[in-house]
Amino acid sequence: MNLNRQGYLNREDKTWLTLVGIIFTCLCLYPIWASTYGLYVIRDGLIFGIFAISLDFMYGRAGMLNWGQAAFFGIGAYGMAIVSLALKHPNAGLLGLLTGMICAATVALVVGGFLIYAGVRGPYFVIMTIALTLVVSQLAMSWSSFTGGDAGLVGVPPIRLKLSNFYYSFDSDLATYFLSLMLATTVLLTLWFVCRGNYGKILSAIENDEIRAQTLGINTNLHILVVFIVSAILAALSGAIFASFSGFVAPDIAGIILSTEVILWVMVGGRGTFIGPVLGAILIMKIQQEISSVSTSLWPFVLGIFFVIIVFVLPNGLLPLIRRIILRLGEKTRTFGYSKPDATRD
Numbered sequence: 001m002n003l004n005r006q007g008y009l010n011r012e013d014k015t016w017l018t019l020v021g022i023i024f025t026c027l028c029l030y031p032i033w034a035s036t037y038g039l040y041v042i043r044d045g046l047i048f049g050i051f052a053i054s055l056d057f058m059y060g061r062a063g064m065l066n067w068g069q070a071a072f073f074g075i076g077a078y079g080m081a082i083v084s085l086a087l088k089h090p091n092a093g094l095l096g097l098l099t100g101m102i103c104a105a106t107v108a109l110v111v112g113g114f115l116i117y118a119g120v121r122g123p124y125f126v127i128m129t130i131a132l133t134l135v136v137s138q139l140a141m142s143w144s145s146f147t148g149g150d151a152g153l154v155g156v157p158p159i160r161l162k163l164s165n166f167y168y169s170f171d172s173d174l175a176t177y178f179l180s181l182m183l184a185t186t187v188l189l190t191l192w193f194v195c196r197g198n199y200g201k202i203l204s205a206i207e208n209d210e211i212r213a214q215t216l217g218i219n220t221n222l223h224i225l226v227v228f229i230v231s232a233i234l235a236a237l238s239g240a241i242f243a244s245f246s247g248f249v250a251p252d253i254a255g256i257i258l259s260t261e262v263i264l265w266v267m268v269g270g271r272g273t274f275i276g277p278v279l280g281a282i283l284i285m286k287i288q289q290e291i292s293s294v295s296t297s298l299w300p301f302v303l304g305i306f307f308v309i310i311v312f313v314l315p316n317g318l319l320p321l322i323r324r325i326i327l328r329l330g331e332k333t334r335t336f337g338y339s340k341p342d343a344t345r346d
Helices: 011-032 036-061 069-086 092-117 122-142 173-195 198-208 210-215 220-246 256-269 275-292 299-313 318-336
Strands: 160-163 166-169
Touching (some): 011 036, 011 173, 011 275, 036 069, 036 198, 069 092, 069 122, 069 220, 092 122, 092 160, 092 220, 122 256, 173 198, 173 220, 198 210, 210 220, 256 275, 256 299, 275 299
Antiparallel strands (some): 160 166
């Protein structure tokens, strides 16, 4: 889809990579002048950016809307918290991270295998994923002896690395910021590279017409299930990192509001663009924090209004809109800079 015959980067690829490079450079330099609060905002935005990418991979590339993505975010967060608090080991954080991701992958395999191979698609798939979120959030509240109930779990330790004589703890502001930046960039570039070749064409065929893709010999159920599992693992990764950085987990991180918010991040940024949802997450989180500083109960109401506005006003998101504006400006520049040849010249 994005590869020319020689396999080199085409113009669209170069533009996308240039944009990523500019944003990455700006984020690397941001701590020089940022306040501690500003650093926290962008750091959390990058963590939730990974969460948004996980949904964009499922919704933007395979065309399957998962309204229960927060369930996997919560599984990753609780897996991280429970294991890291229970184990007295220098690498307990890493073990908790792996536990959360494995648990999310297992749930995705079981639930996704049942739904996808049963032919559940469209609004029925959305309803079932909403039910998954309700089940996970209810378990987090009811299983108080294990999850802490409504109070959640506090005191989640930071991620530490202990290899032989090497020891490092991600507990400083800069360490957590740059870890978030590196993880978000790695996930972003990896999924972009995977989707720019033949596999991206397969997912595009499934999104456009699954039945036609099946007639072409594509095992659509298997591909959708793989995307669903990878999407769940990435959501769990972001949830585990969030639990480690914030130091606590609560049932609302697996709730329906967060599942709605991540859909809004993807739609605001631009579905299927990968980098758009990251920018959407940072933008919406900044707006949320400004509104919450006025009233903590006002945000869900504003979220609903904002969701409706985006659907009707910017159905394709901000990134495609910005791209069209840049292209139009480029066309106007070429038009005004074009020197019409003299008609009297031979």
